Amino acid sequence: MPTILDHHEQLIESLTRDVRFLSVSQIAHQWYSGEEGIAHEMIRKLEEAQLVVRESHLLHPELEIKGPEFTWSPGDPEPDLGPVAYRLRKRWCLQKQMMDLIFPTKGACEHFGGVRVRPRASEFSHDLHLAGVYLFLHNHVIPGSDLHWVSGDMLRSDGSTGDYGGHVPDAVLVNAQGQLHSIVEGGGSYARTKLAAIHREYRERAYQIW
Numbered sequence: 001m002p003t004i005l006d007h008h009e010q011l012i013e014s015l016t017r018d019v020r021f022l023s024v025s026q027i028a029h030q031w032y033s034g035e036e037g038i039a040h041e042m043i044r045k046l047e048e049a050q051l052v053v054r055e056s057h058l059l060h061p062e063l064e065i066k067g068p069e070f071t072w073s074p075g076d077p078e079p080d081l082g083p084v085a086y087r088l089r090k091r092w093c094l095q096k097q098m099m100d101l102i103f104p105t106k107g108a109c110e111h112f113g114g115v116r117v118r119p120r121a122s123e124f125s126h127d128l129h130l131a132g133v134y135l136f137l138h139n140h141v142i143p144g145s146d147l148h149w150v151s152g153d154m155l156r157s158d159g160s161t162g163d164y165g166g167h168v169p170d171a172v173l174v175n176a177q178g179q180l181h182s183i184v185e186g187g188g189s190y191a192r193t194k195l196a197a198i199h200r201e202y203r204e205r206a207y208q209i210w
Helices: 005-018 024-031 036-048 081-091 106-112 121-140 152-158 192-202
Strands: 052-059 070-072 097-104 148-151 171-174 180-185 207-209
Touching: 005 024, 005 036, 005 097, 005 106, 005 121, 005 148, 024 036, 024 097, 024 121, 036 052, 052 121, 070 192, 081 192, 097 106, 097 121, 121 148, 121 171, 148 152, 192 207
Parallel strands: 180 207
Antiparallel strands: 052 097, 070 207, 148 171, 171 180
16 A cells, blocks of 8 residues: 555545535635645546545535534424525535546555445535544544544445434434434435434434435
8 A cells, every 4th residue: 555645544434424515615725724725636646546535526616614504412392494404505506627536546445444435416505514524523522522534335335224214314422432422414305394204213313404
């Protein structure tokens, strides 16, 4: 495995285990102080090492993330999901744009024990948003705690799909003992009926919609 992993192991681990892809902008802000020129150069080296591939796709611009749009814990009062649906839908209003996305290679996934799942065409904008949620939690919530992120794809790979009411979450936060802290869902342009279905599945557990 190329020595470049010594310097970019966290990036490759994120791509192989935590998210399906990252945008160049996300990579630049997370690992290269916002310098997209430096990020492009580092990505080029990772491409040469056959650890990542770059693709251009048309998708909704990244959403600004400040925190979850909705949180639930067992015992909370029954939620009014209409306003939540309105807040979610009004975010997805911008024109789609071409964006460079960075995916892990099969070899990188095999080395890090990750999974390589190709998003459906309808999932790209959602998965970009979910990657932003991952980075937000990685920077603002997980440090100083015993929590870590487990993606829905890793749950499927590990055979843990039956633990969440029959619906596989986008991701979960678990503690050092592997106990569930919270389910994490990236909020698409969801109608109230969709949110009600999610609530029925998860109401016995803590969950967040971002």
